[in-house]
Amino acid sequence: MPILETKELSYVYGQGTPFEKTAVDSVSIAIDEGEFVGVIGHTGSGKSTLVQHLNGLIKPTSGAVLLDGRDIWAEPKKIRSVRFEVGLCFQYPEYQLFAETVYKDIAFGPQNMGLSEDEVNSRVKSAAQFVSLKPELLEKSPFDLSGGEKRRAAIAGVLAMEPKVLILDEPTAGLDPKGRDVILGQIREYQKERGSTVLLVSHSMEDVARVSSKVLVMNESKCAMYGTVDEVFTRSSELAGMGLNIPQVTRIFLGLKARGYDVNTCVYTARQGRDEILRLLSKARGGAAT
Amino acid sequence: MTNIIETKDLQFEYTSEEEGAQVVLNGVDLKIRKGEFVAVLGHNGSGKSTLAKHFNAMLLPSGGKCFVAGMDTADEEKRFDIRQTVGMVLQNPDNQLVATIVEEDVAFGPENMGVPPEEIRKRVDEALKAVGMYEYRRHAPHKLSGGQKQRIAIAGIIAMQPACIVLDEPTAMLDPRGREEVISTIHRLCSEMGITIVLITHYMDETVDADRVVVMDDGRILLSGTPREVFSQVDELKAVELDVPQATRLIYRLQKAGVKGLPAGVLTDDECIEVLSNLLEVNGCPSSKPRN
Amino acid sequence: MIRDITFGQFFPAKSPIHALDPRTKLVLVVAYIVMVFIGNNFFCLGLAAAFLILVTALSRVPVKMILRSIRPIWFVIAFTAILNIFYIQGEVLLFEWGFIHIYDRGVFTALFMAVRIILVVMGSSLLTYTTSPTDLTDGLERLLSPLKIFKLPVHEFALMMTIALRFIPTLIEETDKIMSAQKARGADLESGGLLRRVKALVPILIPLFVSSFRRAFDLATAMECRCYHGGEGRTRMKKLQMHAGDYWAFGVTILVFGGIIAASILLPKVY
Numbered sequence: 001m002p003i004l005e006t007k008e009l010s011y012v013y014g015q016g017t018p019f020e021k022t023a024v025d026s027v028s029i030a031i032d033e034g035e036f037v038g039v040i041g042h043t044g045s046g047k048s049t050l051v052q053h054l055n056g057l058i059k060p061t062s063g064a065v066l067l068d069g070r071d072i073w074a075e076p077k078k079i080r081s082v083r084f085e086v087g088l089c090f091q092y093p094e095y096q097l098f099a100e101t102v103y104k105d106i107a108f109g110p111q112n113m114g115l116s117e118d119e120v121n122s123r124v125k126s127a128a129q130f131v132s133l134k135p136e137l138l139e140k141s142p143f144d145l146s147g148g149e150k151r152r153a154a155i156a157g158v159l160a161m162e163p164k165v166l167i168l169d170e171p172t173a174g175l176d177p178k179g180r181d182v183i184l185g186q187i188r189e190y191q192k193e194r195g196s197t198v199l200l201v202s203h204s205m206e207d208v209a210r211v212s213s214k215v216l217v218m219n220e221s222k223c224a225m226y227g228t229v230d231e232v233f234t235r236s237s238e239l240a241g242m243g244l245n246i247p248q249v250t251r252i253f254l255g256l257k258a259r260g261y262d263v264n265t266c267v268y269t270a271r272q273g274r275d276e277i278l279r280l281l282s283k284a285r286g287g288a289a290t
Numbered sequence: 291m292t293n294i295i296e297t298k299d300l301q302f303e304y305t306s307e308e309e310g311a312q313v314v315l316n317g318v319d320l321k322i323r324k325g326e327f328v329a330v331l332g333h334n335g336s337g338k339s340t341l342a343k344h345f346n347a348m349l350l351p352s353g354g355k356c357f358v359a360g361m362d363t364a365d366e367e368k369r370f371d372i373r374q375t376v377g378m379v380l381q382n383p384d385n386q387l388v389a390t391i392v393e394e395d396v397a398f399g400p401e402n403m404g405v406p407p408e409e410i411r412k413r414v415d416e417a418l419k420a421v422g423m424y425e426y427r428r429h430a431p432h433k434l435s436g437g438q439k440q441r442i443a444i445a446g447i448i449a450m451q452p453a454c455i456v457l458d459e460p461t462a463m464l465d466p467r468g469r470e471e472v473i474s475t476i477h478r479l480c481s482e483m484g485i486t487i488v489l490i491t492h493y494m495d496e497t498v499d500a501d502r503v504v505v506m507d508d509g510r511i512l513l514s515g516t517p518r519e520v521f522s523q524v525d526e527l528k529a530v531e532l533d534v535p536q537a538t539r540l541i542y543r544l545q546k547a548g549v550k551g552l553p554a555g556v557l558t559d560d561e562c563i564e565v566l567s568n569l570l571e572v573n574g575c576p577s578s579k580p581r582n
Numbered sequence: 583m584i585r586d587i588t589f590g591q592f593f594p595a596k597s598p599i600h601a602l603d604p605r606t607k608l609v610l611v612v613a614y615i616v617m618v619f620i621g622n623n624f625f626c627l628g629l630a631a632a633f634l635i636l637v638t639a640l641s642r643v644p645v646k647m648i649l650r651s652i653r654p655i656w657f658v659i660a661f662t663a664i665l666n667i668f669y670i671q672g673e674v675l676l677f678e679w680g681f682i683h684i685y686d687r688g689v690f691t692a693l694f695m696a697v698r699i700i701l702v703v704m705g706s707s708l709l710t711y712t713t714s715p716t717d718l719t720d721g722l723e724r725l726l727s728p729l730k731i732f733k734l735p736v737h738e739f740a741l742m743m744t745i746a747l748r749f750i751p752t753l754i755e756e757t758d759k760i761m762s763a764q765k766a767r768g769a770d771l772e773s774g775g776l777l778r779r780v781k782a783l784v785p786i787l788i789p790l791f792v793s794s795f796r797r798a799f800d801l802a803t804a805m806e807c808r809c810y811h812g813g814e815g816r817t818r819m820k821k822l823q824m825h826a827g828d829y830w831a832f833g834v835t836i837l838v839f840g841g842i843i844a845a846s847i848l849l850p851k852v853y
Contacts, residue, residue, distance in 0.1 A: 373807060432751040
C-alpha cells in the first residue's frame with residue numbers, strides 16, 4: 001500500500017468569483033514508502049498548491065488525499081496530527097524563524113506535538129546534527145546566523161518533527177552552488193538513514209536527477225508525467241516544451257543522438273555523461289580488437 | 291575616457307562588535323570599459339556584492355580608490371552624478387519598487403533628478419519598451435511575476451539614462467523563466483543601447499555569454515578573462531567551490547579519465563557536441579548519419 | 583484566504599466623475615460636507631441629496647455599493663438619533679412614559695441629524711469609489727503643498743502613503759505564507775482562550791516584523807540608488823490638469839452651495 005496517495009485531487013481558487021482558477025486538476029498519484037520523489041514544473045504549474053494538500057494545509061475542492069490509506073480529511077478536527085506525519089518545509093523557510101534561540105525554534109514543532117521535554121531535546125539535537133548545525137549555534141539567536149545556516153536551521157525545524165513523509169519546497173532556492181550542494185547532500189543523507197519518504201519540489205532538473213528515484217512533472221495544473229527518472233527524462237523534448245530547462249548534458253547527448261551516434265540519452269549529470277562516452281569508446285576499441 | 295569604472299587597490303573593512311575588524315575587500319584592481327558586459331562570479335561572502343556597492347557610492351572605500359567616469363566616489367558633491375551614471379538593480383524584486391503603478395515606479399528616478407515632466411514621460415515609455423513591459427505600464431507591481439518585477443526595476447534604472455547598470459544578484463530569487471527574461475534583457479541593453487553591464491551572480495551559466503568574467507574569492511580577484519579562459523581553469527574554480535558549465539565539466543572529467551585530444555574551455559552545447567562527435571569519429575564510433 | 587481581501591474601495595469605471603482631477607474632487611467633497619452642515623432645514627438637505635443623486639448617477643457606481651458604505655456606521659447614526667430624540671425638548675409633547683419625554687422637535691432633529699450623517703458618508707464614499715488611492719494621494723500632496731512653507735512634511739506624508747499602498751498586498755501575502763509555514767509545524771491558531779490565541783500569534787508576528795524591517799532597509803537602499811533625496815528639486819511625471827469637466831463641476835457645486843446658503847437664511851430652521 002502506498003504511504004501517500006491522491007485520488008482525483010482538484011483545487012479551485014476563488015470559486016464563484018471572476019478570478020476563479022483551477023490550480024490543481026484531478027491529480028491521482030501514489031507514493032510508496034521510502035521513495036524519493038522529485039516534483040518539477042514551472043511557477044504556476046500547481047506544484048506548490050499540490051504539496052500543500054498533502055499535509056492538509058489546503059482542503060481539496062474535490063478528490064481526496066490518503067495517508068496510509070486513510071482520508072486525511074475524514075476527521076477534520078485531527079488535521080493537525082497529519083501535519084506531524086507529513087512535514088512540509090516551505091520555500092525560503094528562514095523567513096519563518098521567530099524564537100529567541102535556534103534551539104527554541106527547532107523545538108517549536110516537537111513541542112506542538114506535545115512531546116516530553118527529553119524527547120524534544122533529543123529530537124532537536126539530532127535534527128541539528130542532520131543539517132550540521134554546530135551545537136554552540138543552538139543557543140544563538142536565529143537572526144544572527146549566516147544565510148545558509150538560517151536555511152538549515154529552518155529545515156531542522158521540520159526534520160525535528162520526524163515526519164514519515166518529508167516535503168521540501170525548493171530548499172535550495174537562492175543559495176550559491178556550495179550552499180545548494182550541502183543541503184541536497186544532507187537531505188539525501190537523511191532520507192537514506194531514516195528511510196523516510198521525501199518529496200523535493202525543484203526547478204532544477206539536474207538537482208532532481210541527482211537525488212530522486214521518481215519524478216512527478218506538473219504542467220498547467222495537471223500531473224503531466226509521473227515515473228522513474230529515466231522514464232520521465234527520456235521525454236526531454238516534451239519537458240522543454242513545458243518551459244522546463246533540461247540539463248545541459250542531456251541536451252548534448254540528445255544532440256549527439258540527432259547526429260546519428262548510438263548514445264544513451266538518459267544522461268543528466270557530467271559524471272553520467274563521462275561514463276557514457278567512456279562506454280562508447282571502450283566498445284569501439286573492443287570492436288576494433290575483434 | 292574609455293573606462294567607466296576603475297578601482298585602484300580597493301580595500302573595504304568594517305568593525306563588528308562581536309568579531310572585530312572584518313576585511314571584505316582586500317586590494318581589488320579592476321577596470322571596466324564602456325559598453326562591456328562584465329560578469330562578477332563568486333560565492334556568498336566572496337565580497338562581490340560589497341564591490342558592486344562601491345560602483346555607485348553606496349559604500350566608500352576604506353583604502354584605495356574607486357572612480358566612476360573619472361569621478362572619485364569619495365567626492366560627496368559628485369554623489370548624485372555618480373548614481374546617475376551607474377544605476378543599480380538589487381536582488382529582491384519585491385523590495386525595490388516604490389510606486390503602486392508600474393509607470394509611476396519607472397518615473398521615480400527621473401523625478402528625483404528633476405527631469406521635466408514631458409521628458410520623463412518619454413523616458414518612461416522608452417524604458418518600458420526596452421525591457422518589453424510597455425503593455426504592463428498601468429498594472430500594479432505586486433501582481434507581476436518575479437521576472438517581470440525585475441524588468442520593471444531595470445526600466446526604472448534605464449529611465450535615469452545611466453552609462454552603466456550594476457545588477458547585484460538580480461536572478462537569485464527568480465525561477466528559470468524569470469532568470470532567462472532578465473538575462474536576455476540585459477544582454478539586449480548592452481548590445482543595442484551600448485549600456486555597460488556589470489552582472490553580479492553566483493550562477494555560472496549566466497556568465498557564459500559575457501564579454502568578461504571576473505571571479506572573486508575572499509575579497510580578491512581570483513581570475514579574470516573571457517568566459518572560455520576562465521572556465522578552462524576547472525581546478526581553480528573547484529578549489530573555491532564554484533561551478534563550471536556541465537559541458538565544461540563533462541570534457542574535464544573525460545580528460546581526467548585519460549581521454550586525449552580534448553580542448554579546454556568548452557562552454558556551449560554546440561561546441562561540446564562538435565568536440566564529442568569528433569572524438570567518437572576518431573575513435574571509431576561512426577555516426578549512422580553521414581556528416582556534411 | 584486573506585490574500586483575497588481588496589484594499590480601498592476604488593470602483594474602476596469610465597465616467598465623467600472618475601475623469602475629474604483628484605484635486606477637484608477633494609475640494610468639492612470638502613465643500614459638500616460644509617454645505618451639508620450649513621444647511622439647517624430639510625430643503626437644504628433635499629438640495630444636497632439631489633446633488634448627491636446627480637453625482638452618483640454620473641459616476642456609474644452601483645447604488646448598492648454606495649448604500650453599503652453606511653453599513654459600518656449605522657450604529658453611530660442610530661445612537662445620535664436616540665440621544666436627540668430623548669434629550670431635545672420642544673413645545674409639543676408627543677409621548678410620555680415615566681421619565682421619558684419625547685417632543686416633536688426631538689424627532690425632527692433626530693431625523694435631520696441622521697440624514698445629515700448619511701449624506702456626508704455617502705458623499706465622501708463616492709470620492710473613494712471614483713478615485714484610485716494613488717490619485718487620491720497625488721491630489722492630496724498637491725493640494726497641501728502650500729503648507730510646506732509651514733515646514734509641514736507634505737511630500738514625505740504622501741510618499742509614506744504610496745509606499746504603504748504598495749506594500750500592503752505584499753505583506754498580506756507574506757502573512758499568509760508565514761501562517762501556513764507555522765501551521766505546517768503544528769501551530770494551533772484556532773483553538774484555546776484569548777491568552778493562548780494571542781500567544782499563538784508570536785510565531786507569526788515576529789517573522790512578519792523582521793521581514794518588514796528587511797524590506798524597509800532594501801527599499802531605502804533602492805531609493806537611494808535612484809537618487810532619492812527628499813522632495814526638494816523633485817519633478818513629477820504626471821501633471822494634474824484641470825479640464826472642462828472640472829470647471830463644470832465647480833460651477834454646479836457653487837450653484838448648489840449658493841442655493842443651500844440662501845435657503846438656510848431664508849427658510850425656517852429645523853432646530
